Amino acid sequence: MGADTDTLLVSTRKGLFTVTGRGAGARITGASFVGDNVTLALADRRDGAWYAALDHGHFGTKLHRSDDRGATWTEIATPAYPPRPEGLDEKDMWGRQIPWSTKLVWALEPALDADGALWCGTLPGGLFRSDDRGGSWAIVDSLWHHPLRPKWSGGGADQPGIHSICVDPRDPRTVVVGVSTGGVWRTRDAGATWTAHCEGMTNTYSPPEQAGNPEYQDVHRIVQAPGRPEVFWVQHHCGAYRSGDDLASWQPLTIAPSSFGFCVAVHPTDADQAWFVPAQSDQKRTAHGRVVVARTRDGGQTFTQLTAGLPQEHAYDLVYRHAFDLAADGDQLAFGSTTGNLWVTDDQGDRWHTVSQTLPPIYAVRYV
């Protein structure tokens, strides 16, 4: 199957939309689940399957799969937590019992060590694996029962969640996950054991002696550079970071107009090229009155503000962590906002093109 860089899946509050075409020629050409809350989508490049996560609110989160590029969908299994042990007293930092029930599907990635296998990250913090294309799921016990896991906490949501899953191109049994709030974790044995990797990260919302604790790091998004897999980029609640030593340490980055935001993307072959979408600040979660994408081509030493084609006055768009994606060709990017604006570029961000200004709030974009 492989990548189809001219097709984009756009998950929104009111449906899943398909965009086809490049740059100025990109158009919305399909819609699924119109009226329903689609929170995430994945196109599996191995077998061509599309997956969509829906959040029905009262009726819970559900997963669907399409084997005909969105023409028809079939509901598949939703990751479900194991029975909560009788009498377990496991409270979060707010004093509430931690629920053992899927609140949201927050990450979905192919598990590259087996055909049809998938990883799924959820709120309230469980990582799941399927070996049958979502027909069934099993929680990764080693991470769910890790002694630091109950210390993970919610921030914007009531519960913590796994939002990023990076399968190492050098060895598919090595997987890195990002947790908000709970740091960066890696397994080298397909999920049997886990280690936190947050050296150099710091937060400003904890007492100083706890500012470096891994379980308190609010990692908003982490991506791994396919072209040089020892390089990782992170957008953190309290700044942006890069690791060039395979997670041994993190170095903070300085991004204008701000280092706050939710998303980051890295070039498929050039590990020094990355893109962020700065929001104003933790305290004011909007764009800076103008929409800006920040790009580095020197490993984060310097950033260029990309604004051509983007609104530069009275724009208050916020871009969520999954609403920014880079195509496998390394030239096309797409991002969507809470205001329902969708932009694409086919020249790495030098010039942006508006696909729509009237979509529902956008939660995720993903190239096929």
Add this chain to the structure above:
Amino acid sequence: MAEVTFTPNLKRHVDCPTVEVEGATVAEVLARVFAANPRLRGYVVDDQGALRKHMVVFIDGQQIVDRDRLGDPVGPTSELYVMQALSGG
């Protein structure tokens, strides 16, 4: 046998016609309903089997009390309604 009717809003997502099943508690009644219609389960209860946060069950016009274990008694000719709150936009 108890008669179980589901909110029309649920029928948009999963087929769930009114059914008649036996059971002395809400848990027993719903277990039989879900055995015949497995996909319906996750729409009504959470992973631990508790009634979802914004779902509600009425037995003969009375809202159930035990939302976690669904232990409220059901009579041999009871009418159950599985409903949900209305919210959002």
